[in-house]
Amino acid sequence: MPGAPKKRQKREEYKESLSKDDQNGALPKKKFYRQRAHANPFSDHSLTYPKSPSDMDWASYYPAYAAKSDESEATVTQAPTEEDASRQITRPVEIADIGCGYGGLLFALAPKFPDTLLVGMEIRISVCEFVQEKIRALRHQSLATNTYQNVACIRANTMKFLPNFFAKAQLSKIFLCFPDPHFKARKHKARIVSSTLNSEYAYVLRPGGIVYTITDVEDLHKWMVEHFEAHPSFERVGEVEQEGDMCVEVMRTETEEGKKVGRNGGRKFVACFRRVEDPPWP
Amino acid sequence: MAIPFQCVRVCRPDPHDQSSWLLLAASGPRIYSSHSSGGTSVWSSQKSSESAEPVQADESQEPPGKKVKLSKQAEEPPNVSKLLVTSNSQHLVAVTAEDKCLRVFRLDLTGRLEPLSQRSMPKRPCAVTMIENDATILCADKFGDVYALPLLPSPTDADDIAVAAQEKETSASFVPTATPLTVHSGRNRKALEDQLKQKLQPKTKEPLKFKHDLLLGHVSMLTEILYAEVEGEKTGAKPRTYIFTADRDEHIRISRGPPQSHIIEGFCQGHREFVSKLCLSRSGDLISGGGDDDLIVWDWLSCRVLERISIKQPVLDFLKAHPQHAGSPQESEGDLRVAVSGIWAAPSTFSRDSVLVTCEGVPALFHFIIDGRKKVSSLQQTLPLTGNPLDLTLLESGPITEFIVVSIDQTRAPGSATMLRQKDDVPSRMQAFSLGSSGGWNLTSMLDVTLERLNSQAQADALLGREAEVVNPETPGKQSPVQDILYGIENLRKRAGAED
Ligand SMILES: C[S@@+](CC[C@H](N)C(=O)[O-])C[C@H]1O[C@@H](n2cnc3c(N)ncnc32)[C@H](O)[C@@H]1O
Numbered sequence: 098m099p100g101a102p103k104k105r106q107k108r109e110e111y112k113e114s115l116s117k118d119d120q121n122g123a124l125p126k127k128k129f130y131r132q133r134a135h136a137n138p139f140s141d142h143s144l145t146y147p148k149s150p151s152d153m154d155w156a157s158y159y160p161a162y163a164a165k166s167d168e169s170e171a172t173v174t175q176a177p178t179e180e181d182a183s184r185q186i187t188r189p190v191e192i193a194d195i196g197c198g199y200g201g202l203l204f205a206l207a208p209k210f211p212d213t214l215l216v217g218m219e220i221r222i223s224v225c226e227f228v229q230e231k232i233r234a235l236r237h238q239s240l241a242t243n244t245y246q247n248v249a250c251i252r253a254n255t256m257k258f259l260p261n262f263f264a265k266a267q268l269s270k271i272f273l274c275f276p277d278p279h280f281k282a283r284k285h286k287a288r289i290v291s292s293t294l295n296s297e298y299a300y301v302l303r304p305g306g307i308v309y310t311i312t313d314v315e316d317l318h319k320w321m322v323e324h325f326e327a328h329p330s331f332e333r334v335g336e337v338e339q340e341g342d343m344c345v346e347v348m349r350t351e352t353e354e355g356k357k358v359g360r361n362g363g364r365k366f367v368a369c370f371r372r373v374e375d376p377p378w379p
Numbered sequence: 380m381a382i383p384f385q386c387v388r389v390c391r392p393d394p395h396d397q398s399s400w401l402l403l404a405a406s407g408p409r410i411y412s413s414h415s416s417g418g419t420s421v422w423s424s425q426k427s428s429e430s431a432e433p434v435q436a437d438e439s440q441e442p443p444g445k446k447v448k449l450s451k452q453a454e455e456p457p458n459v460s461k462l463l464v465t466s467n468s469q470h471l472v473a474v475t476a477e478d479k480c481l482r483v484f485r486l487d488l489t490g491r492l493e494p495l496s497q498r499s500m501p502k503r504p505c506a507v508t509m510i511e512n513d514a515t516i517l518c519a520d521k522f523g524d525v526y527a528l529p530l531l532p533s534p535t536d537a538d539d540i541a542v543a544a545q546e547k548e549t550s551a552s553f554v555p556t557a558t559p560l561t562v563h564s565g566r567n568r569k570a571l572e573d574q575l576k577q578k579l580q581p582k583t584k585e586p587l588k589f590k591h592d593l594l595l596g597h598v599s600m601l602t603e604i605l606y607a608e609v610e611g612e613k614t615g616a617k618p619r620t621y622i623f624t625a626d627r628d629e630h631i632r633i634s635r636g637p638p639q640s641h642i643i644e645g646f647c648q649g650h651r652e653f654v655s656k657l658c659l660s661r662s663g664d665l666i667s668g669g670g671d672d673d674l675i676v677w678d679w680l681s682c683r684v685l686e687r688i689s690i691k692q693p694v695l696d697f698l699k700a701h702p703q704h705a706g707s708p709q710e711s712e713g714d715l716r717v718a719v720s721g722i723w724a725a726p727s728t729f730s731r732d733s734v735l736v737t738c739e740g741v742p743a744l745f746h747f748i749i750d751g752r753k754k755v756s757s758l759q760q761t762l763p764l765t766g767n768p769l770d771l772t773l774l775e776s777g778p779i780t781e782f783i784v785v786s787i788d789q790t791r792a793p794g795s796a797t798m799l800r801q802k803d804d805v806p807s808r809m810q811a812f813s814l815g816s817s818g819g820w821n822l823t824s825m826l827d828v829t830l831e832r833l834n835s836q837a838q839a840d841a842l843l844g845r846e847a848e849v850v851n852p853e854t855p856g857k858q859s860p861v862q863d864i865l866y867g868i869e870n871l872r873k874r875a876g877a878e879d
Contacts, residue, residue: 148629149648256598257628260646286522286598292641293524293596296634300643329641375642378611378619378635 112226122237127199130227144254150264156184158249159214163187190214193263193301194272195255196289198353200228202274204235205351207248209343213269217250218262225252256289259297266303270344273310275354278317290321292328299330302372307334311348311367313358318366325370334369345369381841382407384786384808385864386462389774392469392486400774401490402829403464403471404786404809406837407861408456410473413833414490421836422484422492424456424475460864461504465513470495470530472516474504477860481507481518483531496532498589506604510620510636517594519601519624525594527637532589594640599626602669602871603657606636609680623665623679625654627871631667633679645682649675653871658722660732664751668719668736670872676751685751690736691717693758697743701763704742704794717741718869723771725783728759728818735783737768739868742793744768744785744812746820760819765806766793769865782813782823784830788865796866807834 111129147153156163164185192210194202197217207215219225228250235245253262276289285291290310298308308331310321325331339345349355349365358365384404391400402413408424457475464471464486471484471492479500484492502520509530510517516528605623610616620636621644631647631654634640652670659665665679672691675684694717698704721737725746732749746760766787774781789808792798809830813823863870 148651149646260630260632260643261648265643265645286596291596292593294598296595296641296643299641329639376639379617379639 124234125230130223146258146261155186159186161246190216192270201351201353203248205347208244215248218253218255220254263301268301269306271308274352278314295328304374306372308370313363322368331370339369383788387770387772387786388462388464389772390464390468393488405459407458412490420491426456479503505601508604508606510606519604521600523597523599526591528591595634597626599628602655605657627653647677647682649684655868656719656722660724662732686754688756693745705792720868740796742767785810
């Protein structure tokens with residue numbers, strides 16, 4: 098939906114007005130940020146991404162957690178590399194919402210995990226900008242309480258670049274909420290869950306960490322269950338434990354897609370998987 | 380235009396005769412083999428009619444312009460893109476590009492190639508290696524997947540696999556579960572339509588009828604695969620095995636070897652451009668190169684950069700010293716782009732690791748001494764070549780390397796990937812070097828008889844018109860299949876702002 102010139106102009110004027118008024122606590126309007134539903138995860142988007150997690154300028158995303166230069170040596174999780182010019186933060190990101198869309202889940206989880214850093218990752222540029230604007234506005238609105246300092250959104254193609262952002266065993270939770278279904282058999286490699294990609298989720302998750310999945314498409318649910326259960330690094334979380342996890346309820350009710358499905362009276366299929374310890378070498 | 384030797388391999392098929400050797404060289408669809416004691420034989424791939432079926436126009440990795448493949452192209456005999464000799468020199472594995480085939484040959488003592496099997500892979504194989512004492516082929520493909528295949532398919536496999544596939548088909552028979560109720564967004568409505576459409580269509584692809592296990596995958600074109608064994612930590616423990624895979628998106632991934640290849644041990648992160656070649660030095664450090672100005676030496680067990688070594692500077696120096704070459708930098712040196720096309724572990728020099736490096740379209744061989752741990756790696760020697768190097772192979776007897784053979788592009792002007800040579804300036808398709816006592820490489824005439832025999836046979840075939848390279852394919856802007864095999868590396872570089 099590249100839009101008629103008039104529409105584009107309106108968008109630009111709108112975004113400019115936002116950026117001029119930095120102290121504005123007004124929430125962004127979604128209509129200025131909509132974007133064509135599908136982005137091809139295989140193509141060379143002009144994406145920017147860090148060479149490695151320690152090259153990531155996290156401090157600009159979580160300014161309240163920026164490491165002072167003298168303490169950064171001691172507190173950063175990754176040893177800075179030689180040419181490391183990036184600014185680090187005092188604790189690593191631990192929760193990632195992959196394909197976060199308009200960020201509903203992030204905004205609901207952030208106050209519930211006040212001491213944990215959360216990040217949304219979204220491939221569509223305007224959708225990502227929307228979330229970033231909303232974070233800015235919410236931070237401004239809640240200066241007194243300091244909420245939403247622990248949440249950020251970055252534009253990324255997670256299917257290719259997850260290990261550029263996160264070190265081995267860095268994350269404790271990964272959310273995959275209402276992923277694009279890609280029904281065609283030929284497009285299975287485009288799905289966000291596959292036996293080969295699951296190895297990357299296992300890599301960035303610490304043992305005991307959880308992958309949360311939810312979808313309204315039963316076939317996709319079956320597909321995700323089949324592929325995580327077949328992967329030796331994961332085991333399915335039991336029903337009781339699943340339902341006792343507050344994140345599951347948030348995922349059902351606070352994601353934009355979850356709300357839409359709810360309004361339509363559709364079904365939502367949930368499955369969670371625990372990262373198990375790696376076996377010893379044979 | 381005669382096709383140069385895009386691949387060369389030298390080996391010793393007779394373990395009891397340490398003085399004889401065999402040289403294998405691929406030119407277009409043909410593989411020549413020439414024995415040191417005389418005698419040459421040729422094998423050629425056939426025009427395939429079966430693959431003339433229209434290829435599904437939906438391979439999401441390809442940019443839209445490329446989608447419809449010309450079925451015409453499939454009628455030409457497919458070109459060899461890789462040669463790999465098993466470590467016991469009993470078999471040769473060849474990849475043919477257009478039909479995505481892995482072909483296995485037995486090498487007899489005289490060097491004749493006996494075709495044993497031919498397996499067409501789902502996507503084009505980009506790199507292959509052998510593991511488990513030559514029992515298994517690892518095949519890394521254009522879509523990012525790595526498959527393990529037995530060296531030779533067992534005849535019972537086909538039946539077992541057909542049955543298994545059928546069972547899977549019936550059990551997973553497709554019920555479109557995206558009902559009008561669940562379908563709430565425009566996106567999903569579209570998906571449902573697609574799903575219903577798909578159900579009506581017959582399956583476009585048959586399942587592969589041979590054993591092939593998916594070990595791991597990147598979401599990016601793979602460029603290279605290596606395998607390593609390391610002593611276990613405890614004495615008496617089994618050696619640990621690792622698979623290294625490199626991709627177009629700058630990644631070098633280190634996974635455990637099978638049966639634990641689903642475990643990623645780490646990533647060697649440091650390249651800014653594609654990685655095209657990986658090499659393990661004799662002492663076991665990893666050296667990588669690609670579209671960056673530097674090679675990187677890694678302590679790969681800890682994923683740490685040990686040292687960066689400029690490859691661009693030696694290339695620049697070489698080109699400046701040889702202004703006659705087409706690729707010599709004219710105005711700004713900064714614009715020169717190097718694309719590493721090969722890194723080979725050479726015998727150690729002064730008891731330090733050493734590697735030989737080539738860059739696409741640069742008629743020279745760069746010999747580096749590698750000492751990443753002390754950060755004192757250095758360029759030892761730059762060997763000018765008579766044309767652009769296409770491949771290189773080393774003959775070793777025990778710890779000693781007897782010689783190397785470099786295949787040379789006799790068709791294009793040195794320094795250029797596209798410009799043709801003057802008619803009166805056609806060198807031999809190969810050059811050989813041996814290691815001198817000072818630790819440097821020198822041209823050698825020791826192999827001239829064999830090289831010349833091979834060269835003149837390929838030349839004769841070319842004159843008969845058997846090996847004309849199609850220089851100008853019907854789709855402008857797209858490289859011919861042979862051009863892509865000979866000069867496909869710089870093409871891996873991403874073009875800024877391509878698609879958004
Ligand atoms: C159906 S939406 C779901 C959004 C959100 N999770 C929710 O539940 O409301 C799927 C999102 O995933 C994003 N996406 C798809 N592939 C992606 C990738 N490879 N990397 C990052 N985001 C991706 C899409 O742009 C889209 O916004």
